[in-house]
Amino acid sequence: MQPGRAPLLTFNVLTLFPELFGPFVDGSIMGRARRNGLIGFQAVQIRDFATDRHHTVDDSPFGGGEGMVLRPDVLHSAWTSVDAPDSRAKGEQLTVYLSPQGRALDANLAKRLAGFPRLILVCGHYEGVDERFVESCVDLEVSIGDYVLTGGELPAQVLMDAVSRWVPGVVGKERSVAGDSLEGGLLKYPQYTKPREYLGRAVPDVLLSGNHAEIARWRQEQRERRTEARRPDLWTAYGAPRKGGA
Ligand SMILES: C[S@@+](CC[C@H](N)C(=O)[O-])C[C@H]1O[C@@H](n2cnc3c(N)ncnc32)[C@H](O)[C@@H]1O
Numbered sequence: 052m053q054p055g056r057a058p059l060l061t062f063n064v065l066t067l068f069p070e071l072f073g074p075f076v077d078g079s080i081m082g083r084a085r086r087n088g089l090i091g092f093q094a095v096q097i098r099d100f101a102t103d104r105h106h107t108v109d110d111s112p113f114g115g116g117e118g119m120v121l122r123p124d125v126l127h128s129a130w131t132s133v134d135a136p137d138s139r140a141k142g143e144q145l146t147v148y149l150s151p152q153g154r155a156l157d158a159n160l161a162k163r164l165a166g167f168p169r170l171i172l173v174c175g176h177y178e179g180v181d182e183r184f185v186e187s188c189v190d191l192e193v194s195i196g197d198y199v200l201t202g203g204e205l206p207a208q209v210l211m212d213a214v215s216r217w218v219p220g221v222v223g224k225e226r227s228v229a230g231d232s233l234e235g236g237l238l239k240y241p242q243y244t245k246p247r248e249y250l251g252r253a254v255p256d257v258l259l260s261g262n263h264a265e266i267a268r269w270r271q272e273q274r275e276r277r278t279e280a281r282r283p284d285l286w287t288a289y290g291a292p293r294k295g296g297a
Pocket residue numbers: 148149150151152173174175176177178179180193194195196197198199200201202203204206
């Protein structure tokens with residue numbers, strides 16, 4: 052990576068809790084990708100855009116009900132501080148609101164999002180965000196699963212991790228993301244390392260044979276068996292019943 056070159060993908064994260072991103076963006080593979088200039092990250096404190104002296108970011112919902120809703124005007128100002136209209140017009144920027152009501156994050160979506168030079172991630176809190184902000188600024192709502200979390204910070208980190216792995220150079224030469232579970236529609240085969248025997252369980256002989264064709268055959272068989280046993284949905288999509296002549 053040449054110094055001074057723009058990162059391949061920059062995350063601008065709108066949040067009330069920027070401190071929750073520290074260890075995640077500084078550590079491990081994400082930290083290395085940032086130091087290498089492959090990934091950019093900027094947390095935007097939504098509260099900085101409140102206009103009253105109490106720095107109010109939310110209020111009770113019109114019509115009554117539980118909890119507090121993030122105000123659209125404050126969110127809009129925070130969003131405007133990072134929005135790049137030119138990039139947006141060229142399709143080089145996408146605003147994603149992490150929401151349990153969104154499209155489920157999966158490998159295909161992660162790969163697609165990795166193609167954007169810039170992702171603005173909006174983390175909700177409390178009861179969520181005013182719908183008018185979603186309508187006017189958000190391109191895509193993304194859910195990380197069918198459960199409700201208290202805030203969008205963990206979902207944003209899950210998305211950032213899943214997406215960054217598909218940015219060239221982030222995972223590194225030592226391994227290929229293309230061989231991981233779900234690629235090619237199957238789960239990955241079981242893996243073993245030293246010692247050769249552990250708690251009375253030996254590493255399968257074939258992996259010690261040195262016969263690469265046999266190893267490849269065994270691994271493919273294991274991928275298919277695992278997928279059939281653990282993920283019937285994937286197995287069906289893989290076309291397994293047709294393979295058996297059914
Ligand atoms: C308590 S939730 C709000 C849920 C909202 N009242 C509803 O029922 O749809 C607070 C915030 O957490 C985030 N969040 C919660 N669960 C999520 C999920 N499964 N995927 C993505 N974001 C989630 C969203 O940013 C949301 O605005």
